[in-house]
Amino acid sequence: MNTIWTRHHIISLANFLPAEYNMVLQTAASFQEVLSRRVKKVPTLQGQVVANLFFEPSTRTRNSFELAAKRLSADTLNFAPATSSLTKGETILDTAKTYLAMGTNIMVIRHREAGVPQAIADEMDRLESRVSVLNAGDGQHEHPSQALLDLFTICSVLDPKQPKIELLQNKKVTIVGDILHSRVARSNIWSLTAAGAEVHLAGPPTLLPKLFADWIPENQEDSPITERKLFLHWDVEPALKDADFVMTLRLQRERMTQHLLPSLREYHQKYGITRTRLKLCKSGVRVLHPGPVNRGVEISSDLMDDPEFSLISQQVTSGVAIRMALLYLIGGGKS
Template sequence: MTPTLTPPQKWQRRHVLSLQDFTVAELDIVLQTALSFQEVLNRRTKKVPTLQARVVANLFFENSTRTRNSFELAAKRLSADILNFSPGTSALNKGETILDTAKTLWAMGAEFMVIRHQQSGVPQTIAAEMDRLGAQVAVLNAGDGLHEHPSQALLDLFTLCQLYDPHQPRCALLQGKKIAIVGDIRHSRVARSNLYSLKTAGADVHLAGPPTLLPLEFAEYGATLHWTLEPALADADIVMTLRLQRERMDQHLIPSLREYHRQFGMTHERLRLCKPHVHLMHPGPVNRGVELSSALLDDPQFSLVHQQVSSGVAVRMALLYLMGTYHGAKGG
């Protein structure tokens, strides 16, 4: 059965580009819709005809495994037709612009564009151009530069809320929970989107990392900053570790990977600083032995990484479905 929305919960966004201005009500709509699709994914027949004959174009200008596969599977589970764009074999190599590429896909019938790009602002630019042209195209930001990664933060939110109430995930469950985000905050679009969603949900967010990877500007997000690990972990309910974004670093910001792990790597011993029932998250891919130990990553008592991957398909199904119901005038 495809989930339905009651009139007070009507979706008001054509695009999902940022979580900065999402309300609690909007986050809860995503959570409840994802729950419905999670139930679909647990059935023997995992497909629904929700987006049958509608075209989803995946424009991934940056390498990705988890996010791209998750979106592709989500679209297939919704019975959509899929166009996968590969920049290496595209007309971009012949001088075509990104906007021209998007317009070409629109002309082919694309109604949804899932966009990942190494530069911040590309999904927003494409969404603005589609709106200018009067195209009924929904644009979803699958990660842009150092800006945001909304669907990752939403699947993290869904995973967390289900941890506290599997049958009715909602933002209120995170009210007052201490959540520590540890690692390369400076280069992390995941951290920015999580900060927006978790603060909106009412969580007490603490950031920890070396000063070179945790600039003072992040205090403006409403988080508490720590340049040592222990105070961030003290009595934490949840710890989110972030991958060292080595491909985005243009200078030596840490002495060595070994030194980083010594100061900020998560281990079973360090989890003892947190609350007894603490859980650990990581958006992947994981640098084992750097952000966290292999033993901790593979420990089902603490690690929610497998659940995060599983949640990703349901949440991305929910986003595509909701964007497909849009008939209003609000942007993303």
């Protein structure tokens, strides 16, 4: 791997290059091997400080980043908004600058408003602080590390020893659910189409408006990928036909108050992933879900627990290796 990593922040996957995807995947594969050892720690980021600034609740992402940082021997600082100075009127940028003053090298930011990680990254650059910022999910914008761990999980199924994006060329990946509100879907669309996969989106018209087709223009000037294969379906059956991988997204119960769906039961009947529906896919199809899962809504409970089809537990495991790779690369690690 001869690529040199030059990206200082990871905010979005919109302009990621194929070589960068492969560098992340191969770095994660090496850390996956480290995590299989009896001693699961390496001194790579010893002396560095990673601050997890999570302004909204999270279980998987926050714990995954904290464990990844500790596996790299970094010191960690964890931010809890309920007990922070935010409750006394401090601004988000002032909070970030407080962590900068404590010697933080990498800030992992999660916020319910889109654009907050970018704003903090811009402020760190303005101050010439050399602090790197990693977006751990912002509003309805993006969730880069989730999409990268999904990509790593899929490519590891196709080739456990050498996961690379070329393995996804012309594979059909179907994403089902609340596409409209999903930052996970947006990041996955960027990564999967960059890999050359056919991405089929399926969901109710209220959660997948027709205008979503224009979200990724076919030839976007600032995008390194000139052709992206993206298709929309309001019926799930054609989206699932001959699919190699199916990703189902969490149906956020808070959306029910907006009358976007008649009922959870009806949603499951029309869009829930079941064994019967998987018969439309290719044999050997595998199912992913970023979690947390509403059992019996997005996916049937028995299917979720079936290792023949479900990659959900592998996604959680992949999360630590991918986040180790991202922290390592932006923390000054070399290929």
